[in-house]
Amino acid sequence: MKATQQTTYRMLNTRLSDVSLQLEKLRSMGASGKKLAVASDDPASVRPVLNTRKQLSNVDRHLTTLGRAADTMAAADTQLGQVENIMQRAKEIMTGAGNGTLSPADRTVLADELAQLRDQLIDTANTSVDGRFLFAGYQENTAPFVANPAYDPATYDPADSATWPVSYQGDGNVTRLEIGTGQTEQVSLAGSDLFLGVSGWDPSGANSIDSGRYDLFAELARAEEVVRSGDPAAMQTSLTDLEGAADQNRQLRAQLGVRASRVETAVEFQEGLKIDLKAILSRYEDADAIEVFNDIVQQESAFQAALSVTGRVSQLSILDYL
Structure with missing residues (x-):
C-alpha cells in the first residue's frame, strides 16, 4: 500500500x-x-513539591513569630539593663547619704535625685515597642504603671496594692510561643512580677508583695523618705532593701537571657530547616542549566x-x- x-x-x-x-x-x-512549571511536566513530583512548599510556609511563619519574639526580648533586656543602672545609682546615693557630715540641704539634693530615679523607673517600665507596652501582660495597649496620687508613706502596706506608690494597670499574663515540636517558651515578663514582686497579679482584687521579694518603686520611695529624714539606721535598712531589689531585677534579667538563647536556637534550627527544604524543592523544580542547554x-x-x-x-x- x-x-x-x-x-x-x-x-x-x-x-x-x-x-x-x-x-x-x-x-x-x-x-x-x-x-516543573505545570503538573503535567512531572506528575510524580507534584505531591512532594506541594508538601515541601507547605512545610516552607510553616517555617516562614515560625521564623516571623520567633523573630518578633527575639526583637521584643532584646528590647526588654535593654530596659532591664536600664533598671539595673537606676538601682545601682540609688544604692550609690544611699551610700553617700550615710555620711554623717551631710547637711539637710545636701540630703535634699540626694532625695530629689531619688525621686527622679523613681520617675525614670516608671518611664522604663512603660516602654513600648511598635505601640505595644512591653511589661503590661496582655493589656499591651495601656501604659501599665502610673504614680498613685493617694500614696501616703504612713499608710503604706506591702499586703495592699492600693497603698503602693505606683499603681499597676496591666495583668500578670505572659506570652508563650511554640519554639519546637511540643516545646513552648515564655518570651515576655509581666510588669507585676518584674517591678512589683507579685507573681500572681489579680487585676480585680487586692495584691500583696510575694514573701522575700520587692516592689522597686516602693524601695525607691522609701529611700527618698529616709534620706530626707536623715535617720542613719533607716538608711542602712533601705540600702539593704535596694540591694535586694536590684538582685531581683538581675535574676529576672538572667532568666530572660536564658529564654532568649533558646529562642535564638529555635531560629537557627528553623533557618537550617528552611535551607534543607529549599534544597529538596530545588531537586524537584530546578533545571540543570548545562543539561537544558x-x-x-x-x-x-x-x-x-x-x-x-x-x-x-x-x-x-x-x-x-x-
Missing part, C-alpha cells in the same frame, strides 16, 4: 509541531530555570532537520509517490 502525499505531509507536520513544542518547552525551562542544541538540530524534510516533501509531485 502506497502512502499518499497528503498523509506523508500530515505526518511530517505533526512531527515538526511536536519538535517545535518540545523546543519551546526547553527554551522556557532555560529562561525560568524551572523544570545541551537539550536545546539537540532539539534545535532536530527541528531544523524536520523543517528541511517537510520543506522538501512539500515540493514533491504526486508522480514521486507512484
Whole structure:
C-alpha cells in the first residue's frame, strides 16, 4: 500500500509541531530555570513539591513569630539593663547619704535625685515597642504603671496594692510561643512580677508583695523618705532593701537571657530547616542549566532537520509517490 502525499505531509507536520513544542518547552525551562512549571511536566513530583512548599510556609511563619519574639526580648533586656543602672545609682546615693557630715540641704539634693530615679523607673517600665507596652501582660495597649496620687508613706502596706506608690494597670499574663515540636517558651515578663514582686497579679482584687521579694518603686520611695529624714539606721535598712531589689531585677534579667538563647536556637534550627527544604524543592523544580542547554542544541538540530524534510516533501509531485 502506497502512502499518499497528503498523509506523508500530515505526518511530517505533526512531527515538526511536536519538535517545535518540545523546543519551546526547553527554551522556557532555560529562561525560568524551572523544570516543573505545570503538573503535567512531572506528575510524580507534584505531591512532594506541594508538601515541601507547605512545610516552607510553616517555617516562614515560625521564623516571623520567633523573630518578633527575639526583637521584643532584646528590647526588654535593654530596659532591664536600664533598671539595673537606676538601682545601682540609688544604692550609690544611699551610700553617700550615710555620711554623717551631710547637711539637710545636701540630703535634699540626694532625695530629689531619688525621686527622679523613681520617675525614670516608671518611664522604663512603660516602654513600648511598635505601640505595644512591653511589661503590661496582655493589656499591651495601656501604659501599665502610673504614680498613685493617694500614696501616703504612713499608710503604706506591702499586703495592699492600693497603698503602693505606683499603681499597676496591666495583668500578670505572659506570652508563650511554640519554639519546637511540643516545646513552648515564655518570651515576655509581666510588669507585676518584674517591678512589683507579685507573681500572681489579680487585676480585680487586692495584691500583696510575694514573701522575700520587692516592689522597686516602693524601695525607691522609701529611700527618698529616709534620706530626707536623715535617720542613719533607716538608711542602712533601705540600702539593704535596694540591694535586694536590684538582685531581683538581675535574676529576672538572667532568666530572660536564658529564654532568649533558646529562642535564638529555635531560629537557627528553623533557618537550617528552611535551607534543607529549599534544597529538596530545588531537586524537584530546578533545571540543570548545562543539561537544558545541551537539550536545546539537540532539539534545535532536530527541528531544523524536520523543517528541511517537510520543506522538501512539500515540493514533491504526486508522480514521486507512484
